[in-house]
Amino acid sequence: MSELAEQEELRILVVDDEPNILDVISMALRFQGFKVGTAANGREALAAVRSFQPHLMLLDIMLPDMEGFEVARRLGAERAGIPIVFLTARDTTEDKVRGLTMGGDDYVTKPFSLEELVARIRAILRRAGLSEEVSSRLAFDNLELDDDTREVTRGGRHIELTDTEYRLLRYLMSNPRRVLTRAQLLDHVWSYDFGGDARVLETYISYLRKKVDGEGPPLIHTVRGVGYSLRLPRS
Amino acid sequence: MSELAEQEELRILVVDDEPNILDVISMALRFQGFKVGTAANGREALAAVRSFQPHLMLLDIMLPDMEGFEVARRLGAERAGIPIVFLTARDTTEDKVRGLTMGGDDYVTKPFSLEELVARIRAILRRAGLSEEVSSRLAFDNLELDDDTREVTRGGRHIELTDTEYRLLRYLMSNPRRVLTRAQLLDHVWSYDFGGDARVLETYISYLRKKVDGEGPPLIHTVRGVGYSLRLPRS
DNA sequence: CGCGCCGCTCAGGAAGCTCCCAGGAAGTTC
DNA sequence: GAACTTCCTGGGAGCTTCCTGAGCGGCGCG
Numbered sequence: 001m002s003e004l005a006e007q008e009e010l011r012i013l014v015v016d017d018e019p020n021i022l023d024v025i026s027m028a029l030r031f032q033g034f035k036v037g038t039a040a041n042g043r044e045a046l047a048a049v050r051s052f053q054p055h056l057m058l059l060d061i062m063l064p065d066m067e068g069f070e071v072a073r074r075l076g077a078e079r080a081g082i083p084i085v086f087l088t089a090r091d092t093t094e095d096k097v098r099g100l101t102m103g104g105d106d107y108v109t110k111p112f113s114l115e116e117l118v119a120r121i122r123a124i125l126r127r128a129g130l131s132e133e134v135s136s137r138l139a140f141d142n143l144e145l146d147d148d149t150r151e152v153t154r155g156g157r158h159i160e161l162t163d164t165e166y167r168l169l170r171y172l173m174s175n176p177r178r179v180l181t182r183a184q185l186l187d188h189v190w191s192y193d194f195g196g197d198a199r200v201l202e203t204y205i206s207y208l209r210k211k212v213d214g215e216g217p218p219l220i221h222t223v224r225g226v227g228y229s230l231r232l233p234r235s
Numbered sequence: 236m237s238e239l240a241e242q243e244e245l246r247i248l249v250v251d252d253e254p255n256i257l258d259v260i261s262m263a264l265r266f267q268g269f270k271v272g273t274a275a276n277g278r279e280a281l282a283a284v285r286s287f288q289p290h291l292m293l294l295d296i297m298l299p300d301m302e303g304f305e306v307a308r309r310l311g312a313e314r315a316g317i318p319i320v321f322l323t324a325r326d327t328t329e330d331k332v333r334g335l336t337m338g339g340d341d342y343v344t345k346p347f348s349l350e351e352l353v354a355r356i357r358a359i360l361r362r363a364g365l366s367e368e369v370s371s372r373l374a375f376d377n378l379e380l381d382d383d384t385r386e387v388t389r390g391g392r393h394i395e396l397t398d399t400e401y402r403l404l405r406y407l408m409s410n411p412r413r414v415l416t417r418a419q420l421l422d423h424v425w426s427y428d429f430g431g432d433a434r435v436l437e438t439y440i441s442y443l444r445k446k447v448d449g450e451g452p453p454l455i456h457t458v459r460g461v462g463y464s465l466r467l468p469r470s
Numbered sequence: 471c472g473c474g475c476c477g478c479t480c481a482g483g484a485a486g487c488t489c490c491c492a493g494g495a496a497g498t499t500c
Numbered sequence: 501g502a503a504c505t506t507c508c509t510g511g512g513a514g515c516t517t518c519c520t521g522a523g524c525g526g527c528g529c530g
Binding site for chain 3: 501502503504505506507508509510511512513514515516517518519520521522523524525526527528529530
Binding site for chain 1: 254255258259262263265266349350412413414416418419421422423427429430458459460461464466469
């Protein structure tokens with residue numbers, strides 16, 4: 001993959017006043033190969049846009065000094081086409097965020113899964129032509145996944161997945177052959193505040209196996225005591 | 236799509252005194268690949284025409300210092316065939332805007348959907364020969380839509396649609412096979428200030444299904460928890 | 471080699487949520 | 501005022517998510 005080389009250049013500014021969230025997000029984005037800048041409030045954000053010159057912003061709507069929208073507005077001409085992904089609370093009224101997806105911006109409601117966030121970011125960068133990686137498709141062996149159409153096929157045969165199954169498979173496919181720990185899977189596929197029983201993961205692995213591995217040699221493998229891995233069967 | 240390459244050259248001047256509207260519109264147009272200049276009143280607008288040399292103007296009729304028409308008049312010879320799309324309040328008397336469409340100009344009443352605005356702009360550019368993209372027609376499978384005549388047919392049979400149904404179908408058809416989220420659909424098809432219940436979307440999907448999918452295999456598909464998608468049925 | 475433990479698998483099922491659609495009210499147009 | 505369009509409401513169906521518990525199987529230890 002030449003992703004790293006090309007994305008090393010891509011700068012993302014993350015603006016949120018909760019240090020925990022800021023940490024989790026920046027870690028995840030750095031790991032994805034982005035250069036990450038942070039700001040904890042509107043004033044810092046405006047300053048950081050000038051100094052850091054991000055290609056994309058992640059902007060919490062609830063900031064201590066001003067609303068995220070206000071930041072976006074004040075950027076005005078300076079913004080110069082920097083797309084923004086707004087982070088909104090679940091109970092933010094729909095009409096507040098309405099119109100965002102039209103201007104090339106988008107929003108993600110808290111609590112979100114990191115995988116969801118990254119997917120949105122990539123989709124926007126793709127549309128804005130900032131990422132050279134134009135394809136919305138993932139493939140492993142004869143298993144294919146298209147993020148635009150949300151279509152999954154194995155050996156050309158369509159596989160019908162529910163939302164959670166889809167997100168889980170996408171995460172596995174974006175990290176092929178790597179062993180993903182139980183914690184990583186829960187962190188990336190479920191929202192960051194998911195407090196339920198960790199055994200849901202096993203349930204969904206089981207669902208996926210039935211649907212994905214039912215149509216060919218098993219690709220989803222258990223690594224006892226650690227987690228799961230997407231790879232070809234040995235021997 | 237080669238749209239970007241060809242439209243990068245096209246300059247649009249947006250004139251409105253409400254910062255929010257100005258923002259939303261310019262973002263949307265930038266995202267569509269236009270080069271956008273802005274002005275907040277008549278005086279700025281006149282100056283911007285000289286410096287920015289737009290190919291098309293978006294002109295609010297209600298400006299603090301003078302009426303949009305006045306701006307258009309004062310441009311006089313300088314206007315040199317720049318087409319204008321006037322933005323009017325809903326209650327603007329019809330006779331005020333009458334005759335506009337004769338001269339190659341057009342008008343859109345507030346509040347409008349951005350999709351609507353973009354469609355008008357493209358139509359005018361098409362007529363003025365400024366856009367290379369000549370076709371006003373969309374097609375998917377045996378479903379066809381002509382934006383000039385607003386005619387929709389499936390397998391040659393005419394389908395009668397109301398305005399909202401038409402805009403919804405057009406948006407689906409301009410993004411075939413892609414899964415469009417609830418938010419995207421509401422953003423693109425309804426006006427920017429629509430604050431109502433998101434369930435209208437479902438109602439209109441239901442209307443469309445009755446009219447469009449009543450005449451052949453279903454093309455409008457639900458993607459649970461995400462949105463809708465226009466595609467052929469799977470096997 | 472056999473036993474027991476621990477982790478994993480998976481079916482069954484409850485609870486909650488999303489979606490569909492019919493019916494109707496309010497607003498708009500002619 | 502009639503016809504039409506837009507939007508809202510509510511009930512119900514069906515799906516998704518998550519939990520639970522029984523059983524299996526691998527692995528370590530004796």
